Amino acid sequence: MAASAWLPPVDLTDSGRPVLFPGEVERLFISSIDLQAEENPSLPPLRSGLLTLTSHRLLWINETSRFAHFIPLGSVIHAFPPKKSIKSMFTSPKIRIQVTSDSDGKITSGKGTTSVVITIVMRGGKSDSEAFYGKLWEVLKSRSWEVEEVKGREDVGEIRDSGSVEGTSRVRTAVVGVAGILRKEQEMWESTDKSLQDAFQDLNALMSKAKEMVALAEKMRQKLLSGSAAQANANDEEMGSKQEMQDWLLSVGIVSPVTKESAGALYHQQLSRQLADFVKLPLEKSGGMIALIDVYCLFNRARGTELISPEDLLQACALWEKYEVPAMLRKFDSGVMVIQSKAHSDEEVFARIISLAQKPDALKMGISPSDAALTLGIAPALAKEHLLNAESRGLLCRDVSPDGFRFYVNMFKEFELGNIYLVKDHGLYKAWISAASLSSA
Amino acid sequence: MQKLGDFKLPQFFNYPPYFTLQPIRETREKQIQLWKELILEYCRSQKIFIVGLDEEFSLFSNQSIERSLSHESREVFLSALVSEGRAEWMDKSHKKCLILWLKVQDWADYIINFVRENGLEDSVMTVEDIRSGIESRGTELAGIDRGVLIRALKLLEQKGKAAIFKGSSTDDEGVKFNI
Numbered sequence: 268m269a270a271s272a273w274l275p276p277v278d279l280t281d282s283g284r285p286v287l288f289p290g291e292v293e294r295l296f297i298s299s300i301d302l303q304a305e306e307n308p309s310l311p312p313l314r315s316g317l318l319t320l321t322s323h324r325l326l327w328i329n330e331t332s333r334f335a336h337f338i339p340l341g342s343v344i345h346a347f348p349p350k351k352s353i354k355s356m357f358t359s360p361k362i363r364i365q366v367t368s369d370s371d372g373k374i375t376s377g378k379g380t381t382s383v384v385i386t387i388v389m390r391g392g393k394s395d396s397e398a399f400y401g402k403l404w405e406v407l408k409s410r411s412w413e414v415e416e417v418k419g420r421e422d423v424g425e426i427r428d429s430g431s432v433e434g435t436s437r438v439r440t441a442v443v444g445v446a447g448i449l450r451k452e453q454e455m456w457e458s459t460d461k462s463l464q465d466a467f468q469d470l471n472a473l474m475s476k477a478k479e480m481v482a483l484a485e486k487m488r489q490k491l492l493s494g495s496a497a498q499a500n501a502n503d504e505e506m507g508s509k510q511e512m513q514d515w516l517l518s519v520g521i522v523s524p525v526t527k528e529s530a531g532a533l534y535h536q537q538l539s540r541q542l543a544d545f546v547k548l549p550l551e552k553s554g555g556m557i558a559l560i561d562v563y564c565l566f567n568r569a570r571g572t573e574l575i576s577p578e579d580l581l582q583a584c585a586l587w588e589k590y591e592v593p594a595m596l597r598k599f600d601s602g603v604m605v606i607q608s609k610a611h612s613d614e615e616v617f618a619r620i621i622s623l624a625q626k627p628d629a630l631k632m633g634i635s636p637s638d639a640a641l642t643l644g645i646a647p648a649l650a651k652e653h654l655l656n657a658e659s660r661g662l663l664c665r666d667v668s669p670d671g672f673r674f675y676v677n678m679f680k681e682f683e684l685g686n687i688y689l690v691k692d693h694g695l696y697k698a699w700i701s702a703a704s705l706s707s708a
Numbered sequence: 709m710q711k712l713g714d715f716k717l718p719q720f721f722n723y724p725p726y727f728t729l730q731p732i733r734e735t736r737e738k739q740i741q742l743w744k745e746l747i748l749e750y751c752r753s754q755k756i757f758i759v760g761l762d763e764e765f766s767l768f769s770n771q772s773i774e775r776s777l778s779h780e781s782r783e784v785f786l787s788a789l790v791s792e793g794r795a796e797w798m799d800k801s802h803k804k805c806l807i808l809w810l811k812v813q814d815w816a817d818y819i820i821n822f823v824r825e826n827g828l829e830d831s832v833m834t835v836e837d838i839r840s841g842i843e844s845r846g847t848e849l850a851g852i853d854r855g856v857l858i859r860a861l862k863l864l865e866q867k868g869k870a871a872i873f874k875g876s877s878t879d880d881e882g883v884k885f886n887i
Contacts, residue, residue, distance in 0.1 A: 633724065633725075658731075658732055658735075659732055661732060661734055661735060664725040664728075664730055664732070664735050665725060665728055665730065665731070666724040666725045666727075666728050666775075667728045668724070668727075668728070668774070668775055673724075675723070675724065675725050677725075677735060678720070678723060678725075679725075679730075679735050679738040679739060679742070680738070682718075682720045682738070682742055684738075684741050684742065684745060685745070687718040687720070687742070687745060687746065687749070688716070688718050688719075690719055696719070696720075699723070700719055703722060
């Protein structure tokens with residue numbers, strides 16, 4: 268029987284290279300290999316060929332004669348480890364593999380009824396049977412030949428990288444080598460693209476619904492506006508339904524349309540009241556006045572989530588004018604905005620400042636914003652605002668020097684024009700002179 | 709009581725805000741008035757006619773409270789005097805200011821009185837005599853700024869009360885009064 272009878276042939280190219288299966292990768296080459304079916308002498312041996320271990324097969328190619336056959340790795344049942352004995356040291360290494368075959372000993376890719384043992388004899392002097400055995404086992408384990416049907420035919424001109432990435436099993440196409448990586452990426456993009464498209468379909472649906480909603484809201488808005496304009500004396504019922512409509516619109520996230528006429532959007536109304544309640548305690552603690560920026564921080568921190576924006580805060584404060592709320596928003600000339608408790612009046616603060624400014628030390632040295640802050644129990648920045656305010660009322664005057672910015676009680680009123688040496692017996696001028704002269708002059 | 713030279717300073721000279729230009733209008737008005745008065749009084753007593761803005765002028769600082777007027781403040785106060793006709797800027801850049809603690813017209817009147825009181829109606833005097841002559845001692849005329857004096861005399865000349873003529877030497881003019 269010819270060798271071709273028991274081993275399936277390998278297609279060769281014109282140059283003698285084997286035609287590999289799709290996804291098949293060459294892993295190891297060993298030359299001068301004999302293949303023998305030792306137990307079955309009717310199967311002629313194959314002498315002196317190049318053995319190529321691929322991911323799918325064991326190829327045996329005789330380049331001269333162009334005989335080429337293969338053993339499908341899928342048919343390999345077992346591979347026996349190379350024997351180590353004294354005898355084996357002097358002979359060519361052999362590796363035996365058990366391969367399924369049909370009853371004639373013919374090895375096919377399909378299922379066989381029995382098996383034969385094939386001996387791989389390495390006649391080449393430098394062959395490392397251990398390495399080969401190890402590699403063989405690796406390849407056998409990875410079972411790269413078990414591929415599902417490919418989507419399409421792979422192109423033949425792929426880069427084969429022998430001895431590189433392990434083939435993985437259960438993969439639709441070969442994913443070894445750079446091409447494999449590229450293909451994997453391509454697939455990923457395609458699937459992402461598809462899911463994005465699906466998502467956008469949903470989004471488009473959502474958006475068209477939203478458009479309808481907005482159109483509806485617009486209609487309602489128009490109705491509300493025209494309704495309120497036409498009927499100046501709306502009775503309670505109408506007002507009630509209008510209010511409901513406003514609430515509903517607001518809950519949908521649309522600001523009330525009748526903002527100018529009503530007290531403002533419901534959201535801001537509620538916020539405004541909540542803010543007024545919240546601000547009571549901090550106001551007390553800080554002497555009746557807090558900078559708006561501080562309120563913003565405190566309030567948001569207290570809320571935890573559902574933070575309000577600076578605009579919301581401003582609007583909420585602006586609404587206080589309309590309610591009986593014990594707090595008010597106030598803007599100083601310098602632009603600083605504060606929340607002030609109504610109970611706290613400017614006059615009261617001025618009185619405290621003046622009494623502070625008339626103490627002997629203050630008469631002599633004046634007061635700085637930090638001095639005032641300490642006495643009044645408020646932040647220095649706010650204290651400065653108060654001092655500037657008192658100055659604008661003519662109660663204090665400033666002293667600017669390299670030492671800093673200080674305020675004195677306003678004594679210009681005490682000085683007489685046309686009589687610059689005059690000092691009245693009682694009064695501030697006199698007190699100041701005594702206080703000032705207490706220091707070594 | 710503090711003094712600058714032999715000039716008695718008012719108590720408010722030690723009030724630190726006095727040396728800071730006040731921003732509030734009403735307070736500033738008062739401050740300006742006070743400074744105007746003080747400057748005139750001081751210059752009169754010390755016979756100071758010219759104040760240089762960038763130069764040392766002891767009235768503009770108070771060592772004991774470590775305060776002095778800023779350049780801006782000085783200009784503000786002096787400009788206030790100029791607006792009132794009690795001072796004149798001698799240059800466009802406002803570096804020097806002529807203090808007329810007596811206006812030129814006032815000087816003219818003063819000179820007339822001086823001439824009368826000293827019986828100098830018919831005599832001829834040089835300008836320098838008027839400034840530093842024996843008769844002038846103890847009067848305001850002693851040490852008067854030459855330019856101011858000449859202006860006053862010219863004013864009198866316009867009114868026909870005096871006649872100015874060139875003297876024998878090139879630098880001194882003579883005046884004959886005709887009251």
